[in-house]
Amino acid sequence: MSHAGPADRALLPTATGAETLAALRALLRGHRLLAVTAVSVLVTGTGIGLLTAPLLGHVVDLVVEQKGSRALTVPLVLLVVVALARGAATAVGSALVARLGETVLAALRERFVERALHLPLERVEEAGSGDLVSRVTGDVSMIAKSVRQALPEFTRSAFTIVLTFVGLAVLDWRFLLAALLAMPVQVLAARWYLRRAAPVYAEHRVATGALQHQLLDSVGGVRTVRAFRLNGLHVDLVEQRSRTAVDLALRGIHVVTGFFSRLNLAEFIGLSGVLVTGFVLVENGSVSIGTATAAALYFHSLFNPVNAALFLLDDAQSAGASLARLVGVSDLAVPADTDGREVPVDGAVKVSSLDYAYVPGRPVLRDVDLEVAGGERIALVGASGAGKTTLAKLIAGVHRPSGGTITLGGADAGELGPAGMRRTVSLISQEIHVFAGPLADDLRLARPEASDDELRAALSKVDALSWVDALPDGLATVVGEGGHRLTVTQAQHLALARLVLADPPIAILDEATADAGSAGARLLETAALKALEGRTGLVVAHRLPQAATADRVVVLDGGRVVETGTHEELVTTGGRYAELWTAWSDSRPGIARRGNEDGD
Structure with missing residues (x-):
């Protein structure tokens, strides 16, 4: 061709x-x-x-x-x-x-x-x-x-x-x-x-x-x-x-x-x-x-x-x-949607000597090493262009690394196959599409066999059931193009509910609350924490208070991991993360005082 x-x-x-x-x-x-x-x-x-x-x-x-x-x-x-x-x-x-x-x-x-x-x-x-x-x-x-x-x-x-x-x-x-x-x-x-x-x-x-x-x-x-x-x-x-x-x-x-x-x-x-x-x-x-x-x-x-x-x-x-x-x-060949030769045993993530370049000779990630325990929730932090989103996409299988390995639950990501990757890891970005049709069908994209009770349970889990029940026809309400228009916050709620229904051991949130506005972002951050319960979570933090509530913060700079630790440890250390936190706090008076209290 x-x-x-x-x-x-x-x-x-x-x-x-x-x-x-x-x-x-x-x-x-x-x-x-x-x-x-x-x-x-x-x-x-x-x-x-x-x-x-x-x-x-x-x-x-x-x-x-x-x-x-x-x-x-x-x-x-x-x-x-x-x-x-x-x-x-x-x-x-x-x-x-x-x-x-x-x-x-x-x-x-x-x-x-x-x-x-x-x-x-x-x-x-x-x-x-x-x-x-x-x-x-x-x-x-x-x-x-x-x-x-x-x-x-x-x-x-x-x-x-x-x-x-x-x-x-x-x-x-x-x-x-x-x-x-x-x-x-x-x-x-x-x-x-x-x-x-x-x-x-x-x-x-x-x-x-x-x-x-x-x-x-x-x-x-x-x-x-x-x-x-x-x-x-x-x-x-x-x-x-x-x-x-x-x-x-x-x-x-x-x-x-x-x-x-x-x-x-x-x-x-x-x-x-x-x-x-x-x-x-x-x-x-x-x-x-x-x-x-x-x-x-x-x-x-x-x-x-x-x-x-x-x-x-x-x-x-x-x-x-x-x-x-x-x-x-x-006429492109459809890749065989078969299970790979390996099966993950848990939600652990291990990245070893990872390299990636969108353009040959211009690496975005260089020699990245990262280990995330099963059930741990970490925040990926760094300035724009540091490589946060790229690392998230590599772990999600969107890109293939130029060098190094990615292991998910003890299984090589390259050996899991398309179906295995879908079951193992889900990626939610800020670009959420609401499909035209009944809201229930939109949710069932994650689990086609889910009953209405299971859909309602997933919505309740992410605090979205109240506004769904308030819709003209509830779960049967037609949404998307030509139907009921959902707000940005509601669309992200649907995405988080689909994550709960899919129930993968690993979930990646790539700035999933960035477009919701301050009030909406607070609601979605709470919903995201509930959606991540019981699974490994990697959050590309658009708002630094998200990092403050994570189990561990991983700081990237120039395509490398430069710091890792809890929010308190990194602020005390006075390194790159402390600089980012100070800049964030100075731009929002009172944020440092309130950050650890209510996540705002």
Whole structure:
């Protein structure tokens, strides 16, 4: 599979043309009856519609021969019948084609989501969340639009073109030759367009993904951007990527405009050829005026389907680029979700000589050693960039270490397998997603077989049952997109309740209370302590009072563990942690006095 995108990101794969066609054939294989039925109905409708031109030609002959108005009755009635039959067949055929397209698209979407959910989180982070989001949103929307609008229209147009050429040949083979004069110009125009359009649309999809990723980074990290006064830099990055996307869109418009100017030339050449041929053949008596009229009408009726078919190359290019991006992910091998060769015996965590670098040569963690006893609750503390979150993600299995080992409950983390890791450790970050649907279903993501009583027990454990009972329908309340909007604090409560339901021996909270505000943070910190009862807890401390209540504090600086001990021991020692605590206390008068009393 080919890869394309900014040099600083390893984008998810994009399928080649051959891979995309192979995937389409595989998806269509199970719907042959529907495909054959749709094609048959459309061909029948198109064939009936082709009777219009010879009927009109026959009317012209009757008028020229002055047969009288009664002679026109039958042809006119037949014209009405043809119009009705063609309309009915076209409607049914288009509906069948759209149904076929929607069925195939649904299968592709399901396959894409299945593969996307099995992607290693490290791989998604390498590509950037915008790459995956743009495929789920923009690319799926582009293909859906093509399936619902472009595919039925293109199918009808293709059949109309083929059968119209057959009709011209039936009238007189010389009319067919005259009509074919337009074909070289159309073929050259199509080749000119395809050579220029394909790269532009592919680049535009990638540029759109890069823009979405930048917007997610800038908006999602707005607090960090403001704190470090990076507003100007992020505005410049958004502007730069927006300009790139706009420039590519304008290039696409320029290509389309040139394409249609060439199609207009082809129409002029073809219609002129048919009219001249008709004049010559009528002059020498080879055909009647009605037949020449039918030939001209046939060619004129090709304007719309030919232009539509060629114009839809524009949508086909966009849809093809989007389809290749979906197939690129859909064709990724799903890792075997089997248990590993080892089984943890408890919740102990041991990290030995751990190294990690997002970019080779620029280590984020260096020679980290850490031991956490089963049931112990530690706080990871350090300045921004110290490596706290990276260490948490390595222990959770999001990233694989560049060097060193991680042991969970006496078992090598690399030998646990995906299912084993899910049972052993859970990671909760400040980015909590509330899934659309009943709140009970959202909770059951952690344990599908959980009863309502077990759900209520988990909510009660984290002090969330009171507000859940106050919802319009309690556990049955529809939440998420299109439903009841939960606050940040309530969303984090759900995440902690899911942790209780999953019941892993090791839990990692990565700044899970950071976005809740001071009052909400106090509530969530209490809830988090209850959720961690009976399990090993690693807390990436956003608020230093969280560290004050932990069994032990681990201080990181420059990717290394520089201090470890209880809050009191480290404050007394006067090292790096004491400096952080003093800075925190000075910025919040009274915090030192109250910190050990109520955790605020």
